[in-house]
Amino acid sequence: MTTTAVTTSRAAAAPPLPAHPDPQAAAVLASGLLQELSYAFDGPFHFLLPDRFDTNLAAFRAVLAEAGVAGRVYYAKKANKAAVWVERCAATGAGVDVASAGELREALAHGVRGEDITVTGPAKHEQLLRVAVLQGSLVAVDSHGELERVLALTGGTARPARVLLRRLPPDQPHSRFGLDEEETAAALRRCAAAGPAVSMEGFSFHLSGYALRPRADLAGRLVDECRAARALGLRADRISVGGGFAVDYAAADDWHGFLAEQRPEHYHAGKAFTAGDFYPYHSPLAGADVLRAVLATTPEGHSASLARLLRDAGVTLMLEPGRALLDRAGATVFRVRGVKERDGYAVLTVDGSSLSLSEQWFNSEYLPDPVLLTETGPARGPAAVVAACVGGATCLESDMVTWRKVPLPARPREGDLLVYPNTAGYQMDSNESPFHDLPLPPKVVVDRTAGRPRWRLDRHA
DSSP states (O other): OOOOOOOOOGGGSOOOOOOOOOHHHHHHHHTTHHHHHHHHHTSOEEEEOHHHHHHHHHHHHHHHHHHTOOEEEEEEGGGOOOHHHHHHHHHHTOEEEEOSHHHHHHHHHTTOOGGGEEEOSSSOOHHHHHHHHHHTOEEEEOSHHHHHHHHHTTTTOSSOEEEEEEBOOTTOTTOSSSBOHHHHHHHHHHHHHHGGGEEEEEEEOOOSSOOHHHHHHHHHHHHHHHHHHHTTTOOOOEEEOOOOOOOOOSOHHHHHHHHHHOOGGGBGGGOOOOGGGSOOOOOSSOTHHHHHHHHHSOOTTOSSOHHHHHHHHTOEEEEOOSGGGGTTSEEEEEEEEEEEEETTEEEEEESSOGGGSGGGGGTOOOOSOOEEEETTEEOOSSTTSEEEEEEOSSSOTTOEEEEEEEEESSOOOTTOEEEEOSOTTTTTTSSOOOGGGOOOOOEEEEEOOSSSOEEEEOOOO
């Protein structure tokens, strides 16, 4: 193994942003397993921690029980393609939210019942709708035309089509998703006229951002609309509030310090980012605590909390978290292939590309600091022995896994590993591509045992 001398200044390094400590992931890093897997795969890979998924799911269920609210949790499959999450849903009785025929097939193939699947997304493919109706899945209808296509598929089936009507959020009038008030009224009349061919089970919505008040207000409004729909003879006993449950990646002081101190000179080639370009890597409320706060909020125009409104109306609350169920459930591992110096900082090249860390998709950067892993374990030392940006193994100048000059506690060497923490939620494969015929990083499931971690390849088709 060779060592490249790199002389960098502490001032060159970007402010640090360490991820929250994670004992389970730390045990994997200290075990020696990742070095063996890097040698075996001869390339980048992701490792997954299914126990964390179970813990996060249990936390959402505990909040529903605490509030006395009937509810169901559906894993938003788009957040990560790995089969292990769907397997955990099947084993624990959770549902799965899908948006394509492929996702629906994967959910069914790994043991999730059709009636435990919700189908979302705009202008759904005919094949997706057909299988969903046959399997008794719950379809969130996005337009009048889609409702007509669903009804046309019920001929010859032994069960009605199960639908939710997706509402256009009042504070997002230009959204291309959902039905406005006039369209919703027409859809309700159509469902009532269709009789036993359709089971109109309620409403759904998806909001951008993480604000609590808009979610509580719209959910409260839809509880009222469920009551009105029942007057038309419709079932209307559930609403889906979608996802949007923030994840807290880093401590408040570290996050606010990073935002206050970061400047263009902290990035390779003077790349400029503003605070608004970044995901909010610290959130005072995150995961199931967001649900607790939403349920405790009194929606506009009401005199009781959302939890009370749901209980009194006999309405089931449906949740579709993705990122929040995957919090601390996996990490991404790259191997250092080259080290050189540029302008007083190190430029690392790793075996893989930025397409496997998908925040680049949003013209942004994944900010939690990677851990430098040597042959003997995680590197220890002062906060910024070396400042280093990280490039991918392709021919593109823009293929930067990390533009910022990350403060590393030791000098990287060829063969060392960089472990990016907490990447299971959306980072691993939202933007993956076999560019240059580079293989897609495999996913490795790490099962907790009393001794050394055991691993297996994920069973995604």
